[in-house]
Amino acid sequence: MTTGGWDRVPIAAQTIEATLSQFATFLVLEIGPGDDDLATARDTIAGIDDLLKTVGFRDLSARLSCVVGIGSDAWDRMSPGHRPQQLRRFPRIETAQHVAPSTPGDLLLHVRAERSDLCFEFVRIVMDAFGSSVTVGDETPAFRYFDARDLLGFVDGTANPVGRELTEAALIGDEDPEFAGGSYVVVQKYLHDLATWASYGADLQSEIVGRDKADNTEHPDAETGQKAHKTLATLEVGGVERAILRDNMPFGRAGSGEFGTYFIGYAGNVTVTLTMLRRMFLGDPLGMYDRILDVSTATTGTIFFAPSAEQLSQLGG
Incomplete structure (x- = not known):
């Protein structure tokens, strides 16, 4: 994560550029099949600002924020025949080595x-509001690790855009005016094999990631052959780099041997994010995949649309 992101300040729900935080919770939900389930879910997310204020006023310096994303099938139920141009299900990527x-x-x-108890309390009252209308698909509490490093030991999100570039990268613009100000959100939950990773040693780890582990300096891009993670996860079109906003966070339970990274990428053009992931899994050239995948296993993959705050509020009954 970039140090430049620390001056981003949340204003309300759906503030994509909210401050990179000490703590986060990622909650993925399934809406029940009934009309009442859908109505309750719609009303709850439409009133998310009020729920934020209920908890956030207790410590304004903790900068509690929440972004709500809506999946493709759920959007069709909430707003049939009226959908963002690029909203779709996450396309499975499968190779002989990784999925x-x-x-x-x-x-x-x-x-x-900035406080884990505020994340917990907000999720608690949100789940009370949803009641039986939803079931939990995944709940992942996460935390900032040292100087914004992942559990592999490297600084994460260094290439994040800032300022005007952040808005251009993360938000939908005039290309889909009806949904301008929204964002496509791709999430993946990765589990790490830290024992194998540790056996590589710092030099090989830095070669795989493409950055020095100690001071985060970039290694030169390989012209041919095997490319580093930072190169494969970077996309250039016509000589211009296409960025996304990453708010990745580490998570884990040391007593259970669970260590991971929750990848979350915001983009105004979801094809940019998906192309980056395809480059990692398929390789460039083909077959020379991102070697970080040998110790990092993706267990989830979903695309959501995060509407603007105004559009979100209009979803309620």
């Missing part, structure tokens, strides 16, 4: 704060 699975998800709540 990026496609997993279900109707709603995503990306909750951020």
Whole structure:
């Protein structure tokens, strides 16, 4: 994550550029099949601002924020015949070596704060509001690790855009005016084999990632052959780099041997994010995949649309 992101300030729900936080909770939900289930879910997410205020006023310096994303199937139920141009299900990527699975998800709540108890309390009252209308597909509490490193030991999100570039990269613009100000959100939950990773040693780890582990300096891009993670996860079109906003966070339970990274990428053009992932899994050239995948297994993969705050509020009954 970039240090330039630390001056981003949340204003309300759906503030994509909310401050990179000490803590986060990623909540993926499935809406029940009934009309009452749908109505309750719609009303709850439409009133998310009021729920934020209920918890956030207790410590304004903790900068509690939440972004709500809506999956493709759920959007069709909420607004049939009226959908963002690029909203779709996550396309499964499968090779002989690795798989990026496609997993279900109707709603995503990306909750951020400087205090873990505020994340917990907000999720608690949101789930009370949803009641029996939803079931939990995945709940992942996450945390900032040292100087914004992942559990592999490297600084994460260094190439994040800032300022005007952030808006251009993360938000839909005039190309889909009806949904301008919204964002496509891709999430994947990765589990890491830290024992194998540790056996590589710092030099090989830095070669695989493409950055020095100690000071985060970039290694030169390989002209041919095997490319590093930072190169494969970077997309250039016509000589211009196409960025996304990453708010990845580490998570884990050391006593259970669970260590991971929750990838979350916001983009105004979801094809940019998906192309980056295809480059990682398929390789460039083909077959020379991202070697970080040998120790990092994707267990989920879902695309959501995060509407603007105004559009979100209009979904309620």
